[in-house]
Structures are given as structure tokens and as C-alpha cells.
Amino acid sequence: MKTLVVVSHPKINDSQTQQFLLEGAKLQDVTWHHVEELKNIDVEKEQSLLKNHDRIIFQFPLYWYSAPSGLKHWEDEVLTRNFVYGDGDDNLGDKxxxxxVSTGMPLKDFCHGGSENVTIDEIMAPYFAIANRAKMKILPTFTIAQFQYMNESVQMQLLIDYQRYLTQTYPDNLKNRQEWFEREFADRFKDFNDINCNACETILDTFIQRKENIDQLKSTISLIKQGEDD
Amino acid sequence: MKTLVVVSHPKINDSQTQQFLLEGAKLQDVTWHHVEELKNIDVEKEQSLLKNHDRIIFQFPLYWYSAPSGLKHWEDEVLTRNFVYGDGDDNLGDKxxxxxVSTGMPLKDFCHGGSENVTIDEIMAPYFAIANRAKMKILPTFTIAQFQYMNESVQMQLLIDYQRYLTQTYPDNLKNRQEWFEREFADRFKDFNDINCNACETILDTFIQRKENIDQLKSTISLIKQGEDD
Known part of the structure; x- marks a missing residue:
């Protein structure tokens, strides 16, 4: 699976959040695509880029309840009617x-009765409408609130969650999560091949052991439930 | 009451709808403000413009379920946090x-189960969120669907409805509508002062006669209802 991250930020070098995410997105099969850097938008090239990826992510800071104007400009140029509505090879329907989305406001403000008085899902309606029109499958929105107040351990958790959002099989259930971690452990431990990495082996052994325990628990629960149904 | 129409359209001269609305907006106390024509956005000047009007209208064609990027650019520049959140003289709270919004799609498509599968109100959420943040009073959205298919009489009705949207006292009830029409008749008939305008007088007389009939009917209905309550 290949992922395209369409990033919009007018001052990306000044953004701690985006610089952090940029580091996180340095993964195989992930393309980072910053729209404000495009001098001229080559519609065909942009459409090919979309066609050549399986998961399309719009990534931006929340400016007045929407993306910066750069993303809208990109949308209005690149998303031609035929390309989005089109049938045949040109469509986005299997993606x-x-x-x-990142915001400087606390997440708790985004609810009815909260100080924003609107939910993140509600203000994302225009993007969901595009995805619906293109018959794409919509993933739950990944919201990053108040990155600047996160301590290092919360940031590390965010990094993993973000990487999973970009590359893990949807939906985000235990099975897909396990698969993702197992693959990532194996991939990343390769980098330690010239070092005697005892820690790596221990982590992987523990992970596999716990996974087997969970599988065992699951089949026990399944047996109990079967008993209940009889 | 002074009305500011903040218009966004990247090719306004080619837009039949916008040219039609431009003619309609040539009214006393209405300022037409096309954001794509601004070479550089002078934030202070734009904020003064907003402060000096009582009703702020965002007017645009629907491009991918939102305004063209020009409006977002204007928003991101002009709507500084202090200006929108601010207390005291600087706030927009009494406006x-x-x-x-104009669209080439039929209005019936904008509902759940319709081919757009989303309502106009839902996709306008980011704009309502701004207005809420600024504590402004939100008017029902004025949607123009498929202008190009309207015949002349429908267009004329649209023109009146649009002019009422720009200048009539809110809410849009019978009393405010009557007042609007009476004032507009009087104002516009002035232009006929060097012509012997019998038609004008007839129209005004008929209007006033009907208004009195309605008032009579209303007090009759009121009496009947009072009887029911006893």
C-alpha cells in the first residue's frame, strides 16, 4: 500500500508540528507532498500522483475551521470534475x-456546548463530501491538539499513532495493529544488523509471546460466548 | 443598516451569476467587495471595512463544497484572532x-440520500463556526442553484429575493417584508418624478390596500383564536 500525504502549510519550516510529522513520515511507501512548494500546479502530474497511491491524506493546521488557502487552491486546480466523478481507470474509488489536522485549541473545545461549539467532523464536511463524490473510503480523522504542550513521551506515542495512520491496514483493530507492529519491528531491527542487538530480540520475543497469550484469551472468550448462546 | 458583500470568484467577469448579482447589489448602503481584485490585502483597511458595516455577506460559487481559495486567503489574512475574538469596539458581535452561494447542481441533490449526500448547511459549517466565534447573528444561507437554467421571470424573482437578503431587516417575516417593499417602492418611484407615472401610483395604492386587508384579516384571526382559548 502506498500513501500520499498532501500537506498544506504556508510557513512549514516554522511549524514544529509539521517538522515533527515530516520526520515521522519518512517511511517506505509514504510520499510527502507539500502543496505550497509547487511553483505551478501541473494538473496531469498531480493527478498521476494521486492515481499512483492507495491512501490519500490531507494534512494541515486548522485555520478558521478549514485548511489554509493553499490546499483549496490545489483542490480547485487538480480535482477536475471528470477526475473525481470519472469511471474507468481514472477514478479514485478504490482509494x-x-x-x-492540527490545532492549537484543546480537543475538548470541539463539541456542542464547548467553546468552539462545533465538532471536528462537522467542520471537515467539505472534505468528506469530496471523498464521497470520488467514492473513496473515509478513514477517521487524525486530530493533533496542542502539540506544543505535549511532553516527549506523549510526542513519541503521537509519532507511532501517526505512522500507523499513514501505513496500517484499515480498520484500526487489534489484528491490523498486531500485524503492523510485527512488520515494523522486523523492518526496523534490520538496521541493527551490525550491532549485537539483544534488546531487539527481547522486544520481539515479548511481543510474540503476548500476541500468543491474546490469541489464547480470544479463543477462551469465544468458547465462553458459545456456551452462553447454547 | 449597511451591508458588505465579500465576493470571491477567480473569474468574475465570466460568471453570469456574479454579473447578475453585481447589478442587483447596486443599492444604497450596499458595498460590493471582490477579494480577488485586491492586489495586496491591507489587513487594517479590510478590518475597518468589516467594522463599518452591519451585515457581512460571504458570496461565492461552490467549488468542491467550499468557497474558492481566494476567500480563504482573505479570511486567513484579515481575520486575526484578536479581531474575531476581541471585546470592546473591535468586535463583530453586533453584526x-x-x-x-451559487451552485451548478440542483438543490434537491443536497440532502442525505441525494446525489451530493450532504446538506448545504453542513458544508457551510466552517463559516458558521467563524460567525459563532465572532458572536455574529447568522442569517439563513441564500442558495442559488442552476442560475443558467432560470427563465427571466425566475431571475427577476431571484433579484428581488437577493436584494431583500442584502438589505431587509432580519428575520424574514411578513412585517419586515412589507416594510421593505413599501420603502423600496417609495425610493424607486422617486426616479419617475419627471414622468407622469400612473402605474407607480396604482401599484403603491394596491400594495397599501392589500396590506390593510391583511392587517384586518390578522385581527380577525386573532379574535377567533382568542375565542378558542376561552
Missing amino acids: EFGIV | EFGIV
């Missing part, structure tokens, strides 16, 4: 669509 | 906020 997944996700949003990574 | 009204409306949207005039």
Missing part, C-alpha cells in the same frame, strides 16, 4: 481518504 | 452574517 482511502484521511485527514491529519 | 449579522450571511452566505450567498
